[in-house]
Amino acid sequence: MAFVDWTTTYTVNNVTLDEQHQKLFKIINDLHEAMFSKKGREFVATTIRALADYTQNHFAEEERQMAACAYPGLAEHQAAHQKLIKxxxxxxxxxxxxxxSMGGDVIGFLVSDWLIKHILSMDKQYAPYMKK
Ligand SMILES: [Fe+2]
Ligand SMILES: [Fe+2]
Known part of the structure; x- marks a missing residue:
């Protein structure tokens, strides 16, 4: 069983963005596995890089889509993305x-602040604007 699972609770009414969120869950699961299966620092480092890369791509796409539907909270959302990237x-x-070593505090932050808090509070707010 995965460490964290994407469920329909996380949907933002946009297929592309939902798929990207699912991929982020997968990378965080990979990182969790890499940390606890003692695969070595190189493997953990590769997974963090993948997370950083994918996060940046996802944020860019999300911001593009928010702009396309004239979402009024775009600027605030962009600022939150910048913080998470940092x-x-x-x-x-x-x-x-x-x-x-990569500790439980790091994975805890990624899951609670990033996946749960950001998607469920901020991303969810643009969902009604994405609806056709
Ligand atoms: Fe976001
Ligand atoms: Fe997102």
Whole structure:
């Protein structure tokens, strides 16, 4: 069983963005597995890079779609994305520059702040605008 599962509770009424969110759940599950299966630092580092890359692509697409449907909360949402990108790149930097292992606090942040709080509070707010 996966560590975190995407369910329809997370839907934002947009197929592309829902698929991207599902992919983010998958990468965070991969990271969780990489951390606890002792696959080594290189594997963990590759997974964090994949998360940072995918996050950036997803945010760009989400912002593009919010702009396309004239969503009024775009600026505020963009600022929240910038913060999350900084947090993910800080996690990566700390991991690469120190010999610290990736702890439960990091995965806890990714799941609670990123997946649960951001998608369920902020992303959900644009969902009615996406509806045709
Ligand atoms: Fe978002
Ligand atoms: Fe999102």
């Amino acid at each position: 947090m993910v790149t800080d996690i990566e930097k700390r991991y690469l520059e120190t010999h610290e």
